[in-house]
Amino acid sequence: MSFPVGYLCLVLHCHLPYVRHPEHDNFLEENWLFEAITDTYVPLLRVMNGLVRDGADFRLTTTLSPPLISMLRDPLLISRYERHINKLIDLASKETHRTRDQPEFHRLATMYLERFVQTRQAFTQEYGRDLVGGFDRLQEMGKLEIITCGATHGFMPLLNVVPSAVRAQLRTAVAHYEETFGRPPHGIWLPECGYYPGLDECLRDVGLQFFFTEAHGLLYADPRPRYGLHTPVFCPTGVAAFARDLESSKQVWSAEEGYPGDSAYRDYYRDVGWDLDYDYIRPYIHVDGKRINTGIKYYRITGKTDHKQVYDRATAMERAASHAGNFMFNREKQAQWLAPMMDRPPITVAPYDAELFGHWWFEGPEWLDFLFRKLHYDQHTVKPITPAEYLERHDVNQVCTPCASSWGNKGYNDVWCNRANDWIYRHLHTAAQRMEELGRWFPNAEGPARRALTQAGRELLLAQSSDWAFIMKTGTMVEYAVKRTKDHIARFTGLYEGLKAGQIDEGWLKDLEEKDNIFPNLDYKNFS
């Protein structure tokens, strides 16, 4: 067999909803971003730059969703992140002092202290407070492919009742990518992997050349694809669809059988924010006194018990290395098994939520590091690849229409449309229709009217984040998700009515522009 026998396309989906509250000095949900920077984004950049430094060739595909890019480049959130990491460093250094007589805890406290100091150093010095620039440099080196996402992660299969809503999500995302990276994106991570036949036409119209579907998107495609999940297909529009591989996904995702559940790995849920004496931890939890996770965790998963054992970093690292080896071995076997049945090397697409790596699965970034090093040095069967490279090498593919699908529970739309969240669609659809209507009324607005139209567009996009419906379904932080949906719908409605009546409250508009400041260069004509 010739090299490579097969390809491995690892995809990390980096996305967080747009959470930014200048009206509060401290806002709990902003921690989602801060934790992801410390736990996931900085470690991922460290892993990739380490691979480049050591000459270990690799390929990785990551989404950077427009809300995430916007938050990572927002001066207010950047300064708040620095405040956050400084506080963590403060807590970690107190912890090294508190644990001085408990060597196994002291070792870990020191590890956290070093880690946080390094993270701060990387964030402020190495990347100059611009992590997006750090990702871009890796893309320019050809190691990383950054793809886009829906403008605010709107779930297309349920927004498409008003087709202009889908177009606006895509046009805004592509324009934002171009502003950020100086060139149009090659491909997209469809929010929640949500696809429906016909969506590829909208993708083609904005110049996107590939997307990803859940496995059954391709397994149930019409006609039935000859090579199943292991080559992309072209939709009739010529846009390529790559499908998620079930086997490799399960090895990493699955709570029971997956690597992250290994007993040697760090336990996410045992955090000093909950464990330590209230008066001691008080300055490091939420300002209103609610205990929260701080990020310092001393225990390992151990097993299904409340008697957790102390985390041992060396053992966990050994386990991560062996899991990386196991993953690679399985990919090699998979490629060797598939290749003889195919006229081209099979591709295995393994997409994951990026925040799994480092945040939930503490050792995830190291696992990735081990995996790429092993793939580079230890074997000649499987080659990491990006979708763009694959399509350059293999430009003839079968023509099929993928099946409507998502990567949510049960594989279709029910996570985003059920009794917990279905009330939102009446409002989202009406607002989208009204936005389209505004575009017709004001074909060439200028001045305050233009600003109001643009802000109405921002409010609509922010209301459409699939994150809100997801949170309402899962049942934690529901209040916040409901509030966000209602706030944006109410703001949109106020702007719509103001524009219609020819009365724009400029003071209020300015306030909204400062609060919901995503997409400064948004074109309200995207909503036509």
Place this chain on the structure above:
Amino acid sequence: MSSHIPDHYGRTELVLLVVDPYLVSAYWDVTQESLWHAHGTLGAEMDGARAVIRMYDISLIHFDGTNAHHQFDIDIGLEARAWYFSLWKPEKSYCADLGFVARTGRFHALTRSNIIHTPRAGPSTRTDERWMRVQFMRRRKPDPKRPLEYLAGDDLFRGLSEAEARALRLRLARDMRDALGEFGGGLPTSLKGAR
């Protein structure tokens, strides 16, 4: 505290949403005017009339209002404003009317829904193959060292508004960039060998 949002938007509508191959969600709103209209049309027949969603199976046809493969009624409570209903067959196209069925069987529609397509729930039975070549277009950042510069003549922009001219300029620049990108390094193929 959450903001106040409208409860109604002052119009009569019915919207269907696909949940999965066997489940559809619907929401609707009916204005007082629509109800009066129904009363006016059905008159005495309105007494004892049932509110229904009348589903039309319009898979693979151009629906003209009369040619549905078949139709069926789902009884609803008008005040519920949202409902879920199970279907027995995936991979179908539907639209629906929201209306009243009088005891005489006469139907008065208040509004018609959007069209939905329920997904396939298993592999397709079609195995005929078609293959296609699509050339991948690699996008590159504009290269400041690029030796060629594109200058458009003024004629192109005559009669265009400033915004249109800006859009055209951007598009031309992008087209040029893509064309150059295809040849790699921003140089036409003929110049590559000579370098």
